[in-house]
Amino acid sequence: MVVQAAVAALLSRLGAGTDIPLGTSIAGRTDKELNDLVGCFINTLVLRTDVSGRPTFRELVQRVRDSGLSAYAHQDVPFERIVEELNPTRVRSRHPLFQVGVELFDGGLTLDLDGLTTEVAQRKMAVAKFDLSVVLNEHITPEGTRQGIAGTLEYATDLFDETTAASFADRLVRLLGDLVADPDRDVTAVDILTLGERDLLAQWTDTETDLSEAPVTAVLEQRARQTPDAIALVSGETRLTYAELNTWVNRFAHHLIGLGVGPDALVAVALPRTVEAVVAWLAACKAGGVYTPIDPQLPAERIRTVLTDSGPAVLVTTGALAERVGPTSALPPLVTEHTLAHAPDHDPTDADRRSPLRPDHAAYVIYTSGSTGTPKGVTVLHRALTNLLTFHSGVTFPPPRSPEGRRRVVLSASLAFDTSWEGVLAMIAGHELHLLDEETRRDPALMVRYITEHRIDQLDVTPSVAQQLVTEGLLAPGTAPYTLMLGGEAVPEALWSELRAADRTQVFNYYGPSEFCVEASGCALAESPRATIGRPVHNTRVYVLDEHLNPVPPGVLGEIYLAGANLGRGYLGRPALTAERFVADLFGAPGTRMYRSGDLGRWTADGYLLYAGRFDDQVKLRGLRIELGEIEHALRATGLVRSVAVVVREDVVGD
Numbered sequence: 001m002v003v004q005a006a007v008a009a010l011l012s013r014l015g016a017g018t019d020i021p022l023g024t025s026i027a028g029r030t031d032k033e034l035n036d037l038v039g040c041f042i043n044t045l046v047l048r049t050d051v052s053g054r055p056t057f058r059e060l061v062q063r064v065r066d067s068g069l070s071a072y073a074h075q076d077v078p079f080e081r082i083v084e085e086l087n088p089t090r091v092r093s094r095h096p097l098f099q100v101g102v103e104l105f106d107g108g109l110t111l112d113l114d115g116l117t118t119e120v121a122q123r124k125m126a127v128a129k130f131d132l133s134v135v136l137n138e139h140i141t142p143e144g145t146r147q148g149i150a151g152t153l154e155y156a157t158d159l160f161d162e163t164t165a166a167s168f169a170d171r172l173v174r175l176l177g178d179l180v181a182d183p184d185r186d187v188t189a190v191d192i193l194t195l196g197e198r199d200l201l202a203q204w205t206d207t208e209t210d211l212s213e214a215p216v217t218a219v220l221e222q223r224a225r226q227t228p229d230a231i232a233l234v235s236g237e238t239r240l241t242y243a244e245l246n247t248w249v250n251r252f253a254h255h256l257i258g259l260g261v262g263p264d265a266l267v268a269v270a271l272p273r274t275v276e277a278v279v280a281w282l283a284a285c286k287a288g289g290v291y292t293p294i295d296p297q298l299p300a301e302r303i304r305t306v307l308t309d310s311g312p313a314v315l316v317t318t319g320a321l322a323e324r325v326g327p328t329s330a331l332p333p334l335v336t337e338h339t340l341a342h343a344p345d346h347d348p349t350d351a352d353r354r355s356p357l358r359p360d361h362a363a364y365v366i367y368t369s370g371s372t373g374t375p376k377g378v379t380v381l382h383r384a385l386t387n388l389l390t391f392h393s394g395v396t397f398p399p400p401r402s403p404e405g406r407r408r409v410v411l412s413a414s415l416a417f418d419t420s421w422e423g424v425l426a427m428i429a430g431h432e433l434h435l436l437d438e439e440t441r442r443d444p445a446l447m448v449r450y451i452t453e454h455r456i457d458q459l460d461v462t463p464s465v466a467q468q469l470v471t472e473g474l475l476a477p478g479t480a481p482y483t484l485m486l487g488g489e490a491v492p493e494a495l496w497s498e499l500r501a502a503d504r505t506q507v508f509n510y511y512g513p514s515e516f517c518v519e520a521s522g523c524a525l526a527e528s529p530r531a532t533i534g535r536p537v538h539n540t541r542v543y544v545l546d547e548h549l550n551p552v553p554p555g556v557l558g559e560i561y562l563a564g565a566n567l568g569r570g571y572l573g574r575p576a577l578t579a580e581r582f583v584a585d586l587f588g589a590p591g592t593r594m595y596r597s598g599d600l601g602r603w604t605a606d607g608y609l610l611y612a613g614r615f616d617d618q619v620k621l622r623g624l625r626i627e628l629g630e631i632e633h634a635l636r637a638t639g640l641v642r643s644v645a646v647v648v649r650e651d652v653v654g655d
Contacts (some may be wrong), residue, residue, distance in 0.1 A: 252283030262354025384517035
């Protein structure tokens with residue numbers, strides 16, 4: 001019973017849940033009439049172990065004892081009868097009721113038959129009976145002295161390798177020792193990591209890098225001084241140099257400052273996909289304000305909800321949209337170069353701003369779907385943007401050392417989607433940004449044509465969009481070399497393999513929720529044959545924790561927690577929700593926080609992260625984060641239905 005409790009506790013700590021069924025054999029000789037018969041009467045019992053509720057080891061052994069004695073009382077019921085009554089789904093690859101067996105043999109057993117010499121033979125089986133079998137033998141001398149327990153671990157080689165099986169055995173021995181030494185200890189608090197594993201986890205998250213305190217707009221100003229005549233932004237027929245763009249942004253920023261915009265003041269921008277939208281975006285950041293993008297194609301009610309929730313100091317929009325959403329404080333009707341002609345054009349400094357701009361001031365608020373039916377705004381800091389630019393400048397799109405080294409970068413994401421920062425940061429780093437119009441960005445064929453005709457070098461898309469672009473000929477022979485950035489959803493293994501094999505195409509896969517400034521981890525596809533989400537980016541700590549916030553060993557499923565420079569401030573005006581998701585970082589410096597992502601993942605043996613779905617009902621559909629609860633809330637609000645359940649359908653693979 002002690003061994004069973006320890007095995008159940010270890011399995012639970014390795015991700016098997018809290019209801020652990022273990023199989024064991026029992027002699028089956030309850031009738032004394034069988035005592036003198038030679039033969040095998042063994043039956044199989046399924047012993048269910050409840051590990052829920054953070055029990056001490058003493059409490060867990062008591063639970064095992066109670067359930068075990070109850071099972072022994074019914075040991076005469078044939079196992080085949082139980083299987084027949086339960087009628088579980090049968091598959092050839094696994095046992096119907098349990099996959100792990102536990103056996104303990106009494107080493108003091110002797111077989112004395114008159115006229116015969118007997119010995120115990122060691123059995124060796126070519127095929128494992130179960131996924132795992134813990135087989136133990138207690139050593140007892142002829143005098144009755146107990147000399148300990150020896151055991152073996154039998155494992156299915158098509159499921160486990162020798163290293164994994166050996167680590168399970170080692171953990172079981174250490175766990176038994178710790179729990180028996182202190183049986184009143186919480187079984188969920190015992191450390192199951194080896195020193196080597198703990199060192200590896202620390203090494204994989206050691207990403208500390210020097211970080212500037214200057215905002216990313218200061219880098220744009222530097223570009224305008226260094227390469228004033230280089231093209232920075234292209235949208236349709238409009239082509240702006242760095243000098244022209246920076247001047248326009250400066251005038252707009254001074255205008256916003258004159259309207260009272262300063263650090264942490266919200267500037268909502270609801271504009272079509274034009275250069276004015278990018279100018280307003282950057283101007284809000286230069287003024288020290290908080291850029292809040294609103295997709296003007298959203299329903300008017302949704303726009304009003306976001307405006308009411310955020311309470312912006314200024315709304316930058318068109319006259320037509322202002323009329324559609326109701327009374328606003330919009331700048332009339334759209335801030336253009338003409339309306340800003342008399343505004344100062346020098347780079348704003350702290351002397352111009354309402355108050356000094358600091359790295360821990362908010363840079364932008366992105367609204368995401370809400371599980372309660374209400375959108376929630378994620379507040380991200382200037383420090384995070386600076387860190388993201390520093391990372392990409394060293395890995396994904398290094399600043400050009402010469403005019404020939406400049407890339408043409410496509411921005412196809414919605415401007416209300418935080419991944420649109422990738423393209424803008426590439427422009428700030430020194431590359432030419434092409435802002436696609438609505439029609440082109442939504443049509444894979446038109447997008448591939450634009451990429452080909454304008455000799456685009458870099459694009460950032462979701463895997464589902466990448467698959468459509470590949471189908472339309474993105475990787476056809478003779479096309480230009482690309483830097484392809486993927487993110488927003490899991491990459492299918494088939495697409496991963498296809499892109500890895502593409503000649504002259506450098507592909508990166510990135511992972512990061514909106515609450516963590518676009519990227520938390522990533523890797524080049526060339527690094528790994530499997531679809532992974534890579535390793536932490538600069539100044540980022542990624543933890544994979546169990547439900548009790550213990551780090552799990554490599555290979556074990558857990559929830560992903562994120563900490564570091566890219567961490568957002570929280571949810572705008574939602575202190576309770578912020579406290580629930582942005583929790584104390586148990587492994588960082590005092591006062592630091594980490595974000596509970598709700599994503600499941602595991603570390604590989606070589607230090608890469610594998611994404612394994614969601615902890616809750618949130619889904620990613622074509623790169624968009626969707627809370628199914630929001631759809632359910634809207635349906636219930638009609639009053640036409642009483643009960644609602646929303647699921648994602650995939651009638652065709654990938655669709």
